[in-house]
Amino acid sequence: MALINLAAGEINYKIVYYGCALGGKTTSIQYVYKKVTSDAKGQLVSIATEEERTLYFDFLPLSLGKVRGLNTRFHLYTVPGQPQYNASRKLVIQGVDGIVFVVDSQVTRLDQNVEAYLNMWENLEEQGDSPAELGLVLQYNKRDLSDIYKIKDMNELFNQTDSPYFQSCALTGEGVFEALRSISKQVIAKTDS
Amino acid sequence: MGKNQTINTSQIDAATGILEKMRNSINPEFIGIISSGGLPVTVLSSSTKINPEVLASLAASSFAATSQLARVTNNATYAVMFHEGEDNNIHISQIGGDYLLVIIFANPSEIGKVRIISKRAREALAAALVQAENPILLKNRDAVVEETNIQGDERTRTGD
Numbered sequence A: 001m002a003l004i005n006l007a008a009g010e011i012n013y014k015i016v017y018y019g020c021a022l023g024g025k026t027t028s029i030q031y032v033y034k035k036v037t038s039d040a041k042g043q044l045v046s047i048a049t050e051e052e053r054t055l056y057f058d059f060l061p062l063s064l065g066k067v068r069g070l071n072t073r074f075h076l077y078t079v080p081g082q083p084q085y086n087a088s089r090k091l092v093i094q095g096v097d098g099i100v101f102v103v104d105s106q107v108t109r110l111d112q113n114v115e116a117y118l119n120m121w122e123n124l125e126e127q128g129d130s131p132a133e134l135g136l137v138l139q140y141n142k143r144d145l146s147d148i149y150k151i152k153d154m155n156e157l158f159n160q161t162d163s164p165y166f167q168s169c170a171l172t173g174e175g176v177f178e179a180l181r182s183i184s185k186q187v188i189a190k191t192d193s
Numbered sequence B: 001m002g003k004n005q006t007i008n009t010s011q012i013d014a015a016t017g018i019l020e021k022m023r024n025s026i027n028p029e030f031i032g033i034i035s036s037g038g039l040p041v042t043v044l045s046s047s048t049k050i051n052p053e054v055l056a057s058l059a060a061s062s063f064a065a066t067s068q069l070a071r072v073t074n075n076a077t078y079a080v081m082f083h084e085g086e087d088n089n090i091h092i093s094q095i096g097g098d099y100l101l102v103i104i105f106a107n108p109s110e111i112g113k114v115r116i117i118s119k120r121a122r123e124a125l126a127a128a129l130v131q132a133e134n135p136i137l138l139k140n141r142d143a144v145v146e147e148t149n150i151q152g153d154e155r156t157r158t159g160d
Helices: A025-035 A083-092 A107-126 A151-158 A176-189 B009-026 B052-072 B108-128
Strands: A003-005 A010-019 A045-048 A054-067 A070-078 A098-104 A135-141 A165-167 B005-007 B030-035 B040-045 B080-084 B089-095 B099-105
Touching: A010 A025, A010 A107, A010 A176, A025 A054, A025 A070, A025 A098, A025 A176, A045 B052, A054 A083, A054 B052, A070 A176, A083 A107, A083 B052, A098 A107, A098 A151, A098 A176, A107 A151, A135 A151, A135 A176, A151 A165, A165 A176, B009 B030, B009 B040, B009 B099, B009 B108, B030 B052, B040 B052, B052 B080, B052 B089, B052 B099, B080 B108, B089 B108, B099 B108
Parallel strands: A003 B005, A010 A070, A010 A098, A098 A135, A135 A165
Antiparallel strands: A003 A010, A045 A054, A054 A070, B030 B040, B030 B099, B080 B089, B089 B099
């Protein structure tokens, strides 16, 4: 649900990076923070454990230009990927406009990816959202590693919504901005749908 | 995706007017309305150290967690949160279902006054912020970002 503040001349969108633990959600948002110019970004906030595992969320506000004369503010969040933090995930996705689902491409992480995908679907439906109607982008991460699934196979599993998808390596940033740009365009286009 | 939440200038003016009256009574460091989703709506602040955007995100998340805590403890809701600190104190209260009122003030002995004044103001704020009957929406569904800071070229569907 975009918040349109006409007095401030702003549209605010909430984008959530969802996916299994250690899949690259926080790394993606950190890369964005590192690369965006300082006048376009706010403070990066992380609520994490001492081991730097996301406990509640990471948060990064961005200004990404104008739409029809209104400034766009994108509020990027990540969810904690570990299964036991589902209550936190439900809170973070409240009011979400678009999701970047980050898939860990490694063969050994298939079960965790499937669990995270089903969990996202269930949590969105529980709050009355449909993944098919929300903005959704798939970011197939860790493409630089060797023991990984083919894109075609992962699309069969995770792209039930025929959404745009991107290969990425969050550590080097490859594909991260492409996914962000795609989700941004989707949520803007859906503002008045 | 739920209905967009649109706030027009007259709503903001009305809400800000109420906040200004409150500020005159309790002299807070910060007083503001944020959306329950964590976005600042209108803010009056005398502090340059408080980032409204970060504050809104954390306050809304904290309040949402408290609401879930209410469910776990079989309570209908906790409509008010208060954190007492060494340098200042935070009072957060619910305005209807969509907004929160956040007040940061220095003197902890002022809490009684803050509670009374915020309780009185919440109804007026809720009325001021009630969803516009004819929300102004973007008309062009093919809207694109006209100027962007996003780097990199968009790569369309890539396969292997």
